[in-house]
Amino acid sequence: MSILEGVESVLDMFGHHRHEITFNDVLDELGLAKSSASRLLAQMVRYRLLELQPSTRRYRPGALLIRAAQAAAQAHPFDEQCREILATLSDATGFTAYLSMLDGTDTVVLQRLNGSNPVQVLSPPGARRPAFTTAMGRVLLSRLPEPEFNSRYGAAGTRKLPDAPAGCPATVAELRERVATARAERSAIAVNEGMPGIGAVAATLADPLSGDVRGLCLSFTAMQVSQAQAQALRATLVQAVAPVGQRIGDPLWLDATPLI
Incomplete structure (x- = not known):
């Protein structure tokens, strides 16, 4: 799976009645190895596509993604x-x-x-x-x-x-x-x-x-x-x-x- 395919797959998980996802969700639903999933999620957090909640260890859509969605709606x-x-x-x-x-x-x-x-x-x-x-x-x-x-x-x-x-x-x-x-x-x-x-x-x-x-x-x-x-x-x-x-x-x- 390429990095872009991984990003698409992770973001698509938010389209199924969920505001947040967990590391285990990514493992179970995408079938990734732990090391691959950890690397992918870390990169998505780094580039503000995801936001990691420290208290719950759950991932939400990141600021960059939200800003892009808002711009798309306004356009x-x-x-x-x-x-x-x-x-x-x-x-x-x-x-x-x-x-x-x-x-x-x-x-x-x-x-x-x-x-x-x-x-x-x-x-x-x-x-x-x-x-x-x-x-x-x-x-x-x-x-x-x-x-x-x-x-x-x-x-x-x-x-x-x-x-x-x-x-x-x-x-x-x-x-x-x-x-x-x-x-x-x-x-x-x-x-x-x-x-x-x-x-x-x-x-x-x-x-x-x-x-x-x-x-x-x-x-x-x-x-x-x-x-x-x-x-x-x-x-x-x-x-x-x-x-x-x-x-x-x-x-x-x-x-x-x-x-x-």
Whole structure:
């Protein structure tokens, strides 16, 4: 493994619902020898890609990495437009808002906006989830051309999806149906799917200039919101996203078909 492959592998570990990692995590998950892991982590700390917490001996993203991530976020005005939509909705509803992207067959959180509600659904930036298990994932998948969808999941509808949680599509054919619904409705809703007790509504925006596609989501606990309220929340999200999509020229939102 080259030094850059090692750095990539270590940094990718932070994308799995973790803020910190340990030396043993690196050994177990990357299969490195102790000497190699120690050398790699020491170099990453030296060059500020990681920060070692003296009291816990755990590693966190370093100052250089955080600064680069902040600069990247500021360099994308499209993301800022998405964030403004989410900030308005989060302030109005009190729910947690997420801005995400699709990476392979996973969704990746880019930004999280905490709401004012005392009960929050929190996943850190960088967190990944299988796209087929979430409303966010299915609206992002709905943006893919058919060949691209097939390259990620295969063309065989009978193919089973790995470890499908209760309430989620179990096969590629079932996922196609859910994705087709998300495409037709330009949004998706999921309650008690993938994460028991959690609900979410999601929609997407695409930047015609860069080709970037972003998922915008409001998340809540299932006990906070009835099914009727969740549907109303989805309509509110769509109504907030649509005019921005029309203004930037996103083809999905230029259609004159009445919105849900």
